[in-house]
Amino acid sequence: KNQVEQSPQSLIILEGKNCTLQCNYTVSPFSNLRWYKQDTGRGPVSLTIMTFSENTKSNGRYTATLDADTKQSSLHITASQLSDSASYICVVSPIPGGGADGLTFGKGTHLIIQP
Amino acid sequence: EPEVTQTPSHQVTQMGQEVILRCVPISNHLYFYWYRQILGQKVEFLVSFYNNEISEKSEIFDDQFSVERPDGSNFTLKIRSTKLEDSAMYFCASSPTRDTQYFGPGTRLTVL
Numbered sequence: 001k002n003q004v005e006q007s008p009q010s011l012i013i014l015e016g017k018n019c020t021l022q023c024n025y026t027v028s029p030f031s032n033l034r035w036y037k038q039d040t041g042r043g044p045v046s047l048t049i050m051t052f053s054e055n056t057k058s059n060g061r062y063t064a065t066l067d068a069d070t071k072q073s074s075l076h077i078t079a080s081q082l083s084d085s086a087s088y089i090c091v092v093s094p095i096p097g098g099g100a101d102g103l104t105f106g107k108g109t110h111l112i113i114q115p
Numbered sequence: 116e117p118e119v120t121q122t123p124s125h126q127v128t129q130m131g132q133e134v135i136l137r138c139v140p141i142s143n144h145l146y147f148y149w150y151r152q153i154l155g156q157k158v159e160f161l162v163s164f165y166n167n168e169i170s171e172k173s174e175i176f177d178d179q180f181s182v183e184r185p186d187g188s189n190f191t192l193k194i195r196s197t198k199l200e201d202s203a204m205y206f207c208a209s210s211p212t213r214d215t216q217y218f219g220p221g222t223r224l225t226v227l
Contacts (some may be wrong), residue, residue: 042221043206044218046217048204105158109159
């Protein structure tokens with residue numbers, strides 16, 4: 001069964017610090033992996049999308065890495081800001097072409113940034 | 116910047132009643148989706164829609180669910196006879212190319 005596991009479940013850090021969120025998946029065959037940010041009570045917003053051939057992708061202070069051999073991804077947040085407080089969701093697509101059909105979502109990491 | 120919009124933001128209904136959740140996708144997008152998220156759980160795919168028909172649906176999307184694109188702008192999800200376990204956030208998403216979905220703010224459905 002396709003699964004996406006994220007760790008930690010929750011994380012509290014001080015404003016200005018860096019942090020790294022982890023995602024392990026068993027989805028196979030694998031097409032692409034996405035990281036979303038979801039503010040409380042809002043819909044997910046895409047941060048990065050990587051195909052199996054990409055190792056790293058950045059979006060401002062967010063940097064995602066991917067190791068397709070070990071089926072692991074990480075999301076690194078640099079110089080955290082209060083507005084980074086949210087759930088970060090790892091989503092893996094098993095279908096070539098990256099369509100939404102069959103997307104497997106992780107439960108997310110709940111990140112809290114404290115002043 | 117164009118956004119996906121959803122109405123209502125919160126819907127409270129009695130068990131057994133029909134509900135219709137409405138979405139206005141981004142205007143030039145071609146692919147449309149519904150997801151749901153039960154409180155404290157992960158987002159789950161319900162259905163995808165393209166070219167005026169369902170392209171894929173999950174096990175959750177049973178005969179109680181239906182989707183429609185009644186005109187050029189709206190995309191609706193109907194639940195015919197709601198159950199307690201249908202209580203969740205329902206997210207609509209749209210995409211121009213199937214690669215990145217743009218999610219709406221969600222409708223919180225509470226079934227009493």
